[in-house]
Amino acid sequence: MLDSNEIEKLRPARNIVNPDIPFHFLHEQEPDVDGNLQSINTIFLTSKECAFKCLMCDLWKNTLEGPTPKAAILKQINYALNQLPEANVIKLYNSGNFFDQKSIPPSDYPEIIERLRSYKKVIVENHAKLCGQACVDFNDQLNGNLEIAMGLETIHPDVLPRLNKQLSQEDFKLAAQFLSSHGIDMRAFILLNPPFLTDEKESIEWTIKTVQFAFDCGVDCCSIIPTRPGNGMMEILQEQGHYVPPSLSALEEVFEKSLELKQGLVFVDSWDIGFLSKCPHCFEARKNRLNQMNLEQKKYQPIACSCH
Ligand code: SF4
Numbered sequence: 001m002l003d004s005n006e007i008e009k010l011r012p013a014r015n016i017v018n019p020d021i022p023f024h025f026l027h028e029q030e031p032d033v034d035g036n037l038q039s040i041n042t043i044f045l046t047s048k049e050c051a052f053k054c055l056m057c058d059l060w061k062n063t064l065e066g067p068t069p070k071a072a073i074l075k076q077i078n079y080a081l082n083q084l085p086e087a088n089v090i091k092l093y094n095s096g097n098f099f100d101q102k103s104i105p106p107s108d109y110p111e112i113i114e115r116l117r118s119y120k121k122v123i124v125e126n127h128a129k130l131c132g133q134a135c136v137d138f139n140d141q142l143n144g145n146l147e148i149a150m151g152l153e154t155i156h157p158d159v160l161p162r163l164n165k166q167l168s169q170e171d172f173k174l175a176a177q178f179l180s181s182h183g184i185d186m187r188a189f190i191l192l193n194p195p196f197l198t199d200e201k202e203s204i205e206w207t208i209k210t211v212q213f214a215f216d217c218g219v220d221c222c223s224i225i226p227t228r229p230g231n232g233m234m235e236i237l238q239e240q241g242h243y244v245p246p247s248l249s250a251l252e253e254v255f256e257k258s259l260e261l262k263q264g265l266v267f268v269d270s271w272d273i274g275f276l277s278k279c280p281h282c283f284e285a286r287k288n289r290l291n292q293m294n295l296e297q298k299k300y301q302p303i304a305c306s307c308h
């Protein structure tokens with residue numbers, strides 16, 4: 001099993017980022033649990049790198065090497081919101097853990113909370129093991145509701161420990177119980193084809209089992225992410241036969257089956273999924289179908305093509 005130092009040594013260079021500017025922001029739409037379409041402003045904050053070093057993670061590429069300077073996060077939020085339209089939900093994704101005090105300094109909380117007054121929901125990312133009283137206090141002070149997005153990745157008993165996530169199925173369950181007992185909503189990030197799950201059928205099964213487990217823990221929404229190469233480590237694992245990129249049809253299958261559970265919202269990450277495609281004829285239509293299914297939360301007729 002590889003440790004954090006070994007994983008870091010294999011990384012390519014990080015991108016040059018500015019602590020006063022978010023590295024990306026966008027406006028999107030997503031249905032809520034009642035099926036009503038919500039307008040969302042999503043800001044990808046530039047902050048200190050996550051303290052965990054998961055094997056498959058590439059989020060460190062747009063992070064700072066040291067602690068985030070005080071007041072920088074508010075500047076970034078203002079920078080993005082000055083250019084974004086109105087919305088009722090905001091996602092503040094910081095490529096790590098919102099409640100890591102070195103990523104988002106707690107001294108910034110009051111001004112951030114004030115700036116978010118008009119939003120009825122605030123969604124942040126946080127590792128399950130870092131979900132504690134700070135989340136409850138932050139939620140209490142928000143005008144809207146807090147939702148915490150946590151990486152669950154997979155519940156496969158041999159794979160999860162090998163991802164270096166330092167998370168067990170039980171840790172996730174305990175965090176979910178804690179957050180839901182305090183009225184905080186939750187979403188889970190779940191991987192399709194994590195490293196060490198190379199058989200397509202098995203990988204599909206474990207993704208669906210993981211979605212089911214997340215819903216059983218009280219999560220409102222599961223976001224399925226096709227595991228990508230690109231962080232140095234994943235290329236090596238691929239060469240060694242320990243990682244196989246998922247197919248587009250596998251992503252379609254896990255999405256359809258997870259929606260059939262009818263236990264909550266299911267989204268697939270359709271951003272930058274060109275690497276899943278083997279066929280230029282049907283790719284765009286299939287990607288559009290996934291986007292429609294994200295919005296409508298129901299299965300659409302499959303796209304016919306001679307390639308599958
Ligand atoms: S906890 Fe999340 S952000 Fe941190 S290394 Fe793991 S996948 Fe990346």
Ligand SMILES: [Zn+2]
Pocket residue numbers: 279280281282283305306307308
């Ligand atoms: Zn095709």
